Amino acid sequence: MTNVDDRRHGARSTASRILAGALALILSPLPAWAAAVAEGAEHALPHLDGAELGLAWVIPFAGILLSIAVMPLAAPNIWHHHFGKIAAAWGAAFMVPFALLHGLPLATYELLHVALLEYIPFIVLLTALFTVAGGVRLKGHLVGTPAVNTMTLLLGTVLASLMGTTGAAMLLIRPLIRANEHRRHKVHTLVFFIFLVANIGGSLTPLGDPPLFLGFLKGVSFFWPTVHLFLPMLLVSAALLVIYFALDTWLHGREPGPAPLVDGTEEPLSLEGKVNLLLLLGIMGSVLLSGVWHPGTFEIYHVTVAWESVASQVLLLSITFLSLKLTSDESRRLNGFTWGPILEVAKLFAAIFLTIIPAIAILRAGTAGALGAVITAVNTPDGQPIPAMYFWATGVLSSFLDNAPTYLIFFNTAGGDPGHLMTDLAVTLAAISCGAVFMGANTYIGNAPNFMVKAIAEERGVPMPSFFGYMAWSCGILVPLFALVTLVFFR
Template identity: 60%
Template structure:
């Protein structure tokens, strides 16, 4: 979710136990247990549109209400022990590491100010999106998004139409760009932890990524040029030039680049380091590498806030509002998704058995095209990391086989999870953060369904073309 997306330098992906909430037999669950999850998704989609003032002041309470709407009945039906274990697992194995990582990336990237003559021409905007696409695979979609969204918005602050710039930014930087390494997006890091080689993805979906990012950049340049040249895009009176903006392009808060490197190192360390030291908390195993990673990320966050000059935060208009919104909404999402993931894990015996069965051909072999669309469709509305794991296991779960004999299937799963996280605001964690930052800067972003008109009109046709070229 891929609002999940919940995610990424590797967002969520560094969580080895991501989809394994307490032992819940998904085959015994009714589809009704998915109502709270559907409710929070619909709330995110509709309430800001129908009651924006209420949502602005009470979105945290709405998320909490849906979380309780699942947890309380679940405790009554299955017992407080199972409910408590599921809650603790979601908290310790998923939510807390997720929020700690995003907070570290948010703080570090917010401490870097890109100064200079930044004026949003189509060429400059396209260049920023292209740079972000490259950075996303090395510093994660979250890190690249948080680093570049602020200067991109600032560069276009004298233009009438900016929403399309942010929408394409989400398409390219917050999603598609993170498809080449396990550092880029949570699903790929989970695959890395399962045994997929670090460079396998770049070797097997590079062409798909190049096609998607390349076409999107061309489309964006054409659309942005039309707005810029034919629609009287630039305001008649440009803002009074800022003397700081007149300087040569450069960076303030450079210490945060080193801290960003520490974040990447901590994420990688948690994947490579195998330690026998494990603590069991209400049935949830918390390993020493994860503890070290999370503690290190907290220290990185505090170091960034301490070492970054106040002028840099002021220039960046840095504030905690977007991070608070993501933290509160994803708390509800992580909780209400517990039964949904359990039902998916039940495979053909669960309520979603038809979806799982649809990815297999009559002869029993996997169908890459169906894996691409099934993984992608669920990643658009669920966390793309556990969705990746579900179909990874559905395809056999043996990395040696998936990387060789079933390489087209693993490529389809990887591409679907990463690429289609861009279909909705909740498909991947950076999507919602970018939206919140843009709105905080006065950009009038599309509604939940308005954004889907963009994604379904632009992305889905490209996914269809990719299916016939690479996943048939």
């Protein structure tokens, strides 16, 4: 009994430290930052001109991607025990030379900008969804037959636009893994889960995926994606579900012996921790809050922070704390809930968000930047947008870069006027939106829940494909479907 109590106390202590650290980052910036505010008020706004950056600055970003792709295969023990240090080393490989060559003020500004406006909101939302969804446990027999698995994927695809790809993925991934524990062939199920639930399903509302939420903040109507992205989403989702059902039926027939009951009991299906479903609604409301309530802003060393963003993050952390208090530790244990996956995502994406700074700056420089050819290629010589090029340019870059700023770059490249884009250039805006949301499924880092699904699956003993192994699946299945989408909708 003492050991159980100790484990519970340890879990709660870990959770408390995570929440306390997040609150400290949001509400109490380091004293050095506060000093920088006073000093920075006397100087001009720091500015990073992407036109002055060469592609060599992208090497640390390529380094962290290659480390994620190669090291789990080439040096699994080193990676498992030291991936946080490796990620930190790549972050330092960018920040130290950048501070030396461009000055500490600009380096401080860029660090604070990415931390306060991108990374902290990202990890707080992810932690809230991970914690709350991890408190919902499906009890009883759910056996992973082709019909059950396909219906689960369909349910997740629908839920993704209502509670976000991360929320839907975190809600359903553990029940799906448990339902297929008895099966030898199950990796394909999780790959299609990432395709559908963690990405393509989130294309119908601003709640579904961050790029669409950015569009909403820029003036795109809430239900515009529902109307204009529905048919492309339906085509891809229906094709994937049919392909999956056929593949899973074939593999199910190759399973050795009959499928056993998951837990060997006759317990009927039921949900434990239903209060977390209400908390999921609270998370959705907290996200929407930042889009409809604008009480003002404040600055930290020239970085403008919106009060609604702070309020949203405080609400999300409060919801996370409530979920931990209202859900029993035993229920979470039976659900296979641990902090390992979210800590892995937090460490690796900290390096990704940091090293991606120069890549995004180069893209924002437009035709004057080192990637100017990409920007030029999406328009005709007389300046007319080419929807197919917008779809593929946005999509390919969103597969490896943060899809939210990538969406915004091409949104502005297409003119940046939401009224014009929603009407006269509706096909172009649909192409940008589909590229950013759909093609996040091309790699593990294309969208945050992709990597989290991988981490949870591996923690539960499922040998997921390597970085390039996963891309073999996406290139073989998704890319032909995206070519079909281009021919049908974006020619």
